[in-house]
Amino acid sequence: MNFLAHAWLARGGNDAFLYGNLIADGVKGSNLSDWSSDIAAGIRHHRRVDAVVDAHPVILDARARAPREGRRYVGIALDLVWDHFVARTCIRDSRDQALVQRCYRLLDERPAPARLASMMPILIEQDWLNGYADFSFTCSAVAGVGRRLSGPNRLAELVPWLKADYAVLEQDFARLWPELNRQLGV
Template structure:
């Protein structure tokens, strides 16, 4: 699962937990020293979500829908597309509209003013300024997310990536992804609830 799901699967109105769940991949090692206990709980929730998702047979079925040159990126492509499916089916899972959920989260982040490492702070600022969580409801938002990922991979590996073009595969397989997501996401919600209650 990607950014939107990680925030959504956090306890509502617990901003430090939400930030830890959102930014776990950007705040690492010694950078976590001094972060609040709630932030660190969010980090652990993020890790648990990733472990559960990566090993789930329905998610593996979704990944198998992506072939060719994009097969090696199937995990991250499914993560991002699942956020799109969550956003477009938001009313089935959330009690408040998506735009209100994101606006409340952004307001809470700004009020909290948590000190963060530079890269995490830059990413968080970009999320807020461009409403990246809300953007997942549109395919153009998915394409922009894939373009950002491509740019990051290009800088890291020194060669060009063009993951935004994979949108054609995602759209062609959309009905299959929808069926997978509808089966998977309630199970993920139940898993997170058990983990947070200590029953996991």
């Protein structure tokens, strides 16, 4: 799961909890004492969601379908694809759009961890959370993340597979998302 999916799963919490969910990938280590208790709870929630998703049979099956040379990176690509499906299925009306605006407000008002600091203004300015609804945008985002990694862009190499496997990935999401929402009590 990526920004939008984590936001959706944390939307019922207060702003600090939601913010913790949004920045968790930029926070390393288990010592969260530098963060308020609500932000730390959000970071822990994000990590719990990631652990549940990464071990889920749907994800294990999707990973197994990916081209062998890209399997090390397929989790990153799938995180972005899940945001695509969340954007298409969950962000439908003004109430849902309020969640997107709430995320942007929090990310704009609060300093991001160093690992995410340069990306957050771009995420807001380019409206990534709404942009994920467009699969071409999502594929560009996958390739863009790959450009920030060292070595060959293995994420960009996964884009043809994502396009070819789209219908199956959509079915995967349709199985995974309701189970995840039920399991997390959302």
